[in-house]
Amino acid sequence: MAVIPLVICDDSNMARKQLVRSLPEGWGVSITQATNGEEALTALRQGLGQVMLLDLTMPILDGYGTLAAIRNEGxxxxxxVVSGDVQEQAVARVRELGALDFIRKPxxxxxxxxxxxxxxxxxxxPTTPAEPVARPELEVSFRDAFREVVNVSMGRAGALLAKALDVFVQLPIPNVNILEVSELHMTLVDAQREDRLSAVCQGYIGEGIAGEALLIFHDSEFDDMARLVRWREAGESGDIEMLLDLSSIIIGACLAGIAEQFDIRFSQGHPTILGHHASIDELIVVNKTRWKKTLAVELSYSLEGHNVxxxxxxxxxxxxxxxxxxxIGYLMS
Structure with a gap:
């Protein structure tokens, strides 16, 4: 039985390892791994891929760009496509670009x-012995593994937001770090693009895992958000209600995705306004006694065609x- 050249393209070591383990037993393939679309295209041009399993959210060249290049070059x-981006528009777009099918991660x-x-x-x-599947061993760091867990959760949150607002959500590559409170301050400053911000905070705890979710909104984008939500009550109370509604969707879905993968259940506190029309320094001063050393995951959603x-x-x-x-060890075993 002929060996089929297969390319697995994903920027996450954990995702590639999971895919290798998910391949059918006895399927004769030779596997080439790529961490982004440019590497995948190089492999395809060298004849190393008759079949490709492709992620969408990657650095350098994402899955959409890779599919477009494949079509343009023939x-x-x-x-x-195997992706955590499960928006209906994402599935439709990859099919239009030539993908045969779509499988959600994991x-x-x-x-x-x-x-x-x-x-x-x-x-x-069953009657013909097949070549064994080549299964390369991959070392997966804690940071990479947890980033992939968050990536899947982030995609589910994006899909809910896209459906609620009838938009296409551009998903980021999660950034995972262990931070001291001073470094957290610097991270928030980096996220700030203007002087005035509003933020919603929500605590969570479940089976030994606890923390807080902080969702930051930029005040200059309130009018655009209000038009998307299609309502706005007069005054500050209307802004706050809108922030709490959007936070419920985004934070709730992200935590639900993590809980599902870890097979746990989070108990979530009530979302609260951490700061309204405030500066980064004001947010930090209010909360520095609660934030010490922390495992921090940074995500920056944006809405296509909107300044949000x-x-x-x-x-x-x-x-x-x-x-x-x-x-994470259970997920990898």
Whole structure:
């Protein structure tokens, strides 16, 4: 049985490792790994990929750009997108660009095998011995693994936001770091593009994992947000109600995605206005006694065609890191 050249393109070591483990047993493939679209295109031009499993949210060249380049160059490859970006528009766009199918992360081995069979890429043959699947071993750091968990959760939050506002949400690459409070201050300053901000904070706890979510809005974008939401009550109370509604969607969906992957349940506190039309320094002064050393995840959503951005920080307590590490270990086992 001929060996099929397969390219797995994803910027996350954990995601690539999960995909390798999800491939059908006994499927004869030679695997080339790529961490972004440019690397994948190089492999395809060298004839190393008849089939490709492609992520969408990547640095240098994302999945959309990769699909466009494949079509423009006429490269002969069957592409299945495997992504955490589960917006309806995302699925439609990749199909228009030539992808055969779409699988949401993390890929289920049964679903992956079904999709491969549907498109004539893989066919189990009980009577013919097959080449064993080449399974390269990958070292996955805590930062990379947790970033992938957040990436999946972020995609689900983006899909809910896209549906609620009837927009396309441009998803970021999550940034994961262990920060001291002084470094957190610098991170918030970096996120600031103007003097006045508003922020919503919501605490959460579940099975030894606890923290706070901080969602930052830029005051200059309030009018655009109000038009998207299609209502606005007069005065400050209307702004606050709008912020709380949007925060409920984004923070709730992100935490639900993490909880689902870790097989836990978060208890969430009531969202509160942390600062309204305030500066970064004012936000830090109010909360510096609560934020010490923290595992911080930075996300910056933006809405295509609109001047609207949301800067989301998920701040996990230092004590949560051990529990998160164990949960990630279960995902990788």
């Amino acid at each position: 490269l002969a490859v069957k592409v299945i 890929a289920d081995p049964t679903e992956l095998a079904t999709v491969l069979q549907r498109h004539g890429i893989y066919s189990p043959s 951005h949301f800067d989301l920080l998920l701040l996990f307590t230092e004590d949560s890191v051990k529990r998160i590490t164990r949960k």
